Amino acid sequence: MDEKYSFSLRKIALLGGINNYIAVSSRELGDALGMSQQSASKRILELLEEKYLIRDLGARRQRIKITDIGVEELRKEYNEYRRIFELTDHVTLHGKISSGMGEGGYYINQKPYMDQFYAKLRFKPFEGTLNIKVAVEDLDKLEVVRNMPGHVIDGFEKDGRTFGKVMAYRAKIQNLDCAIVVPERSHYEDTMELVCKFHLRRTLSIKDGDDVAVIVDLTPLSPEN
């Protein structure tokens, strides 16, 4: 989101525009934003154009409300601040082993993915992926991780099929190096996928339903990644 929109949207959110329509004149908004009535009016039109805001333009007073898209953008910024102030160098995610759909394995075993894993994370994933259903109390932490820049594993095409771009985050499970892999075009999910050099189920003697803790490395990446 453009920074000028972020500031305006945040102030509207503070006026209560997240859950409800609020009656705010362009003059009032201008005062809140430290700008003129005219500029605030224009800003509202821009935010409407960007679909961050919807409006009910009554005869007397306009009423505005932040859209889901707008709330999502604000939440991304919130997560950036959480990374700054709450999470220092790592975060622990608790969850349970789940079998999932087994699709991850087929994807991860593709050579172009494998080669990139080795180049960027310094290990070749042994098997497919280990699915972990993250505990509800840690889901917001998972969202913070998802919004961080990770190791980029580029997508490719093969046999007419598209393999999407994936983000990988260094992590540890029971002191074993591993990585969380997140498809770029993923929505809100409560399950994360782990890849590791070893066969995790066998090496750690874990089975579906077991509780595990995954420690995700949050130290900033060096630029060449």
Next chain:
Amino acid sequence: MDEKYSFSLRKIALLGGINNYIAVSSRELGDALGMSQQSASKRILELLEEKYLIRDLGARRQRIKITDIGVEELRKEYNEYRRIFELTDHVTLHGKISSGMGEGGYYINQKPYMDQFYAKLRFKPFEGTLNIKVAVEDLDKLEVVRNMPGHVIDGFEKDGRTFGKVMAYRAKIQNLDCAIVVPERSHYEDTMELVCKFHLRRTLSIKDGDDVAVIVDLTPLSPEN
């Protein structure tokens, strides 16, 4: 803090500039901020001028660190996001406008009530009360509000008739300051009464049956109330 500085400072914080000096060239910062090397260089000079940043300008690479002043400004923004997303300071009650029995108006217009409203809520109710039938799913939230300490409006006697003690809770309806008034000896009710400085039906262009949201302020009262 000027919004253009806030954005830059946040990105520097995400690069690790809060606790340590970090080596970031103006080109790298420009890339992170989506601007040119020249503009990033200028931005760093401005942030230094504002005392949000200190710099160790080495021969090859500059190293920058966010000052305590800068961290404080970032924390203010973080707190704004916390207010937005961790809202424990207010509760939203949804409901429909209802005409009610019109009794509230007669009571509230009594001078002893009016005087106390002005003394404690800093406004004189324009007319009587606006009745709102609270949605079933929010009734438990209304009960929470009813059980909270509010502004006490004392009762009195007049012409042999008793006017009871009333509790008032600061609230907002479409960003307009108002108050919920609750007679002390009231049983379970699904209707709440609002008072406001303005004629709410006219000001907000609302009529019976319209859906509204009332945001009740839950911040603790200062002792003199």
Next chain:
DNA sequence: ATTACTAGTAGACGAGTAA
């Protein structure tokens, strides 16, 4: 009162370039 257009202006930006 409102919202929002047009026009004029100040300031933010990047290209070129020096140190």
Next chain:
DNA sequence: TTTACTCGTCTACTAGTAA
């Protein structure tokens, strides 16, 4: 390579004002 100057362009702002 760096940082950061000058300068031309262009965008974002406000004043005036219409609806």
